[in-house]
Amino acid sequence: MAKIIGGIATSHVPAIGAALDNGKTQEPYWQPVFKGYEFAKEWIQQAKPDVVILVYNDHASAFSLELIPTFALGCAAEFPPADEGWGPRPVPVVKGHPELAAHIAQSVILDEFDLTIVNKMAVDHGLTVPLSLVYGQPKEWPCQVIPVAVNVVQYPAPTGNRCYNLGKAIRKAVESYPENLRVMVWGTGGMSHQLQGPRAGLINQPFDNHFLDQIGPHPEKLTRIEHLEYLRESGSEGIEMVMWLVMRGALNENVRVLHRFYHVPASNTAVGHLVLENVG
Ligand SMILES: [Fe+2]
Numbered sequence: 001m002a003k004i005i006g007g008i009a010t011s012h013v014p015a016i017g018a019a020l021d022n023g024k025t026q027e028p029y030w031q032p033v034f035k036g037y038e039f040a041k042e043w044i045q046q047a048k049p050d051v052v053i054l055v056y057n058d059h060a061s062a063f064s065l066e067l068i069p070t071f072a073l074g075c076a077a078e079f080p081p082a083d084e085g086w087g088p089r090p091v092p093v094v095k096g097h098p099e100l101a102a103h104i105a106q107s108v109i110l111d112e113f114d115l116t117i118v119n120k121m122a123v124d125h126g127l128t129v130p131l132s133l134v135y136g137q138p139k140e141w142p143c144q145v146i147p148v149a150v151n152v153v154q155y156p157a158p159t160g161n162r163c164y165n166l167g168k169a170i171r172k173a174v175e176s177y178p179e180n181l182r183v184m185v186w187g188t189g190g191m192s193h194q195l196q197g198p199r200a201g202l203i204n205q206p207f208d209n210h211f212l213d214q215i216g217p218h219p220e221k222l223t224r225i226e227h228l229e230y231l232r233e234s235g236s237e238g239i240e241m242v243m244w245l246v247m248r249g250a251l252n253e254n255v256r257v258l259h260r261f262y263h264v265p266a267s268n269t270a271v272g273h274l275v276l277e278n279v280g
Contacts (some may be wrong), residue, residue, distance in 0.1 A: 002100070002177035003045060005184055006277040007247045008040060009215070010133060011187040012056060014125040015267035017089055020132050033271055036235075036261035037133045044134050045260065047141075049184035051097050053104075055246040056126035056133050056188045059084070062118075071166060072106075074123075074147035075101040082122035082196070091128050091137075097144040100177055103226055104146065104196070105175035113130050123147055130188045133273075141186075148246065150232035152189065152239045160242045161223040164168060167249020187247030189240025191262075192233070193269035194279040203270045208262060211213045211241060212272055216257045219248045237269075254279040 017028045061082035063069065076096050081088040105117055127147055133143060148170075151157055158166075172214070174183050191208040194200055214222050218255040223245060230239045248255075 002174045002179060002181040002183050004171055004174055004250055005182050005252050006050065006275070007184060008130070008134065008186045008276070009244045009247055009272065010186070010276040011190055011266070011269065011271040011273065012129040012265050013269050013271060014084070014129065017125050017129040017132060020137065021090055025030060033213055033266050036228050036263055036271070036273055039259040040134045040273070041136060043275055047180060047184070048089070048182060050181045051100060051144045051146060051183045052167045053146045053148060053183060053185045053187070053250070054127055054130065055150060055186060055243045056210040057131070057152045057240060057243065059124050059126060059151045059153065061124035062149070065154065068151050069149070070151045070158055071113065072116040072118045072119050072149040073101060073105055074121055074149070074169055075105065076119050076121065079121055079123045079145070079147060081128055082124040084124055089125070089128050091132060092140050094123055094127065094131070094141060094147070097146055100174070100181065101146045103177050104173040107176060108166070108169045109173065109248045111169045113169050117151070121147065126188060130186055141206045150243050150246065152242065155227070156241050157227065157242065160225055160229070160245045163242045163245040164219060164223045164249040167246040171250040185247045185250040187244035189232070189243045191239060191241060191270040192235050192238045194235030195237055197236065197269070199235060201268050203264055204233050204235070205264060205270065207233040208270050208272055212260060212262060212274065215244060215248055215274065216255050216276060219245065251276060252278045252280055
């Protein structure tokens, strides 16, 4: 049977991708950011997931204001990197796992989560920057990836609780898939940041660190954070953190935090990162 072995949470700041692609990782501004990912890069070599279910949000690349699914499941065999205005990132095409994705659709939709099935989709920095942070710059990505795109761009975004429960439904789906696959779930986005308006540049380190403290042992507490609280405490883009709760819901009740990293600032945002391993 397929098995979820652990999870990774990470910010997906676009400037991190640009720093990597332009060979700036050793510059004094970026060096501490990339240092925080050395553990994950080592660990993933042993953990070797066959498939990563990568929870992220699209930033008006594949979707626009014309069509905004709350939860979209990538069922295609391939997902090309999106052109976000400067040409597509020079990263490999993302290979999907259509069979497992179809199984997840079947299981999760019958579990009363109305996923949008997406058979053709370009993937933007929200998905490719986490892959680059963990896998570096390989010729091919060493795992298959099932994108799960969550709308956190246009209000109303789903609640943290809804995201957490979606994660549980994904776990049930994966655990009922007959093939022996090592599966990992990644939650991306955040942490506190605001890109526009009078509070642009807002970063709330106590809020972020509380989130990092709680998501391992007490995720239910975080599921009760309301949209207004995210907006007030973590800025207009802080709502991206609900995507970490999809990842957490997909893991066991007990997890071990293998690595924790927090760094401010990276392109006006707070970077947070966790590596979680399932226990039991
Ligand atoms: Fe984002």
